[in-house]
Amino acid sequence: MIDKLDFYHGAALARAIDHDDCQSIRKLDSGYLVNDRTLAFIKYTTKGRSPWQFTFSDEEIARIRHLPNGVKGVVLALVCGGDGICAIPAKLAIALLNGSAGSISVTRKFRGWYGVSGPVGRLVRKVALNQWPEIAFQEEEGSDE
Numbered sequence: 004m005i006d007k008l009d010f011y012h013g014a015a016l017a018r019a020i021d022h023d024d025c026q027s028i029r030k031l032d033s034g035y036l037v038n039d040r041t042l043a044f045i046k047y048t049t050k051g052r053s054p055w056q057f058t059f060s061d062e063e064i065a066r067i068r069h070l071p072n073g074v075k076g077v078v079l080a081l082v083c084g085g086d087g088i089c090a091i092p093a094k095l096a097i098a099l100l101n102g103s104a105g106s107i108s109v110t111r112k113f114r115g116w117y118g119v120s121g122p123v124g125r126l127v128r129k130v131a132l133n134q135w136p137e138i139a140f141q142e143e144e145g146s147d148e
Contacts, residue, residue, distance in 0.1 A: 011047035047082035090135035
């Protein structure tokens with residue numbers, strides 16, 4: 004039997020591996036290191052429909068904040084059941100959580116983009132469906148919103 008974590012992480016990793024800019028992916032304690040410079044932190048929910056909730060513990064926030072040497076940025080890949088993957092820079096998620104444990108909500112209307120919100124607000128812009136894995140290969144982590 005395939006473990007759910009392996010199944011959902013595999014869905015995100017398969018898209019990254021198939022990307023033209025992918026040179027390497029390796030497992031770290033805190034996520035997956037993409038091209039030896041970007042940490043991809045993957046979370047998933049098995050829920051089939053919007054809204055999707057992703058809970059972050061204080062330990063997970065600390066792991067995201069403390070980058071291994073040489074890592075230039077952290078991105079979150081939030082696997083929304085079988086719908087798709089909402090990808091955002093981790094610094095935006097931490098801001099939505101006000102730097103501490105809590106939940107982030109992801110919503111999407113039919114044929115729409117992902118809306119992301121947390122205890123202290125929502126992202127100004129929606130997240131495109133094709134943001135993952137492109138965000139993991141960008142030179143900059145993304146802008147604050």
